[in-house]
Amino acid sequence: MVTYHLRMLTIPERTMRVQIDKEKCEGSLKCGKCLKSCPAAVFITFPKARERGKICEDWDITADDALCWGCYRCVEVCPRKAISLSALEG
Amino acid sequence: MCDWCLKHGDGKKWYLNVKNYSKELLKDEAVIESVIKYFQNTENMASMAPYMVEGLLSLRTDEEFEAMVENVRRMIEEASPHRGQVVPIEDVREIIKLAGPMARIACACRRMLRASFDEKTCILVGPAYLEYAKEWPDFTRGIEYLSKEEVLELMERFDEKGYVHTFWMDMSFPIVMGFCNCEYPTCAALRYRRNLGDWFNFFLRKAEYVAVMDYDKCIGCGKCVVRCQFSALTFSPYLEKAILDMKKCFGCGLCRNACPVGAIKLLPRTEVPAVRNLW
16 A cells, blocks of 8 residues: 555646745744735745744744745735745756 | 554544543653644744755655655654544534533644634644643644534534634644644645645545535536535536546535535445545
């Protein structure tokens, strides 16, 4: 059964590169417009350091661009023009 | 019935075995460690996904690929096959009957993927996760303790709204964790399961049921099609009916609940030959 599953081991085809300029980005908790508007939910935000008993207000952001559909919605909505999209060759 | 269910399900579905709801499990240090690891690291693990894809795409030779497949195989063998499973509303009701105290918290996935802290659709069930919820306020933001009646009402509302119910257990131990109410692609589990394919089913498993369509009854209104989060339902302009791909069906029952003429019913997956081994 396991062998059978592994033959089907697939990963999404990655055709786009999503880059976030962390210098320009205001942060996901303050702004978060890209996360809220991306139809494919490509962006992921996560706490930089989570401690027992504390609320973390400093969250980092990354993009799982293998899931990107290439609609450019994030580039449109980013108020600081921190996101760039480019097509990957080959 | 799989081996794991025979071992931890007492011959029933794993989520209906009352032993998995017991406070006894909290006496085990390793269980507590696993619970804490979940509250601390969940989002960080999801944020590793882009790096994993990067790693997979950079494989060039057959040997490299074989080694990676071997790693994945070992990981699947060690994991429980029922980390998370889709559950239809009738099983949700059964689970709530068994459950002790429950609480709702902001959904971890919508927080991670939408920066939304208001969608309180995750329900913690069972003593282990509730015991440590307070110690991790960053994870359990907006925690609200609820009665059985309140949880049931909430779950029915989510069903109406079109969220797929999933039930989860701890990563390493047969101890229940709680409900999620998911949608594609804003649920990390559901979207990776859909995007990566069936080998990923050690993480999210299809329900113990599958939807079956009575095509004579279908009037082609299309109400079920918009409810399906798994692309199993399509509208056929030629037949003027909805068509159901049972191989893609996860058995959540959302389409059945929306059908005005009762053309869709849920059957136990093991009774339907075409899909009985597809999890």
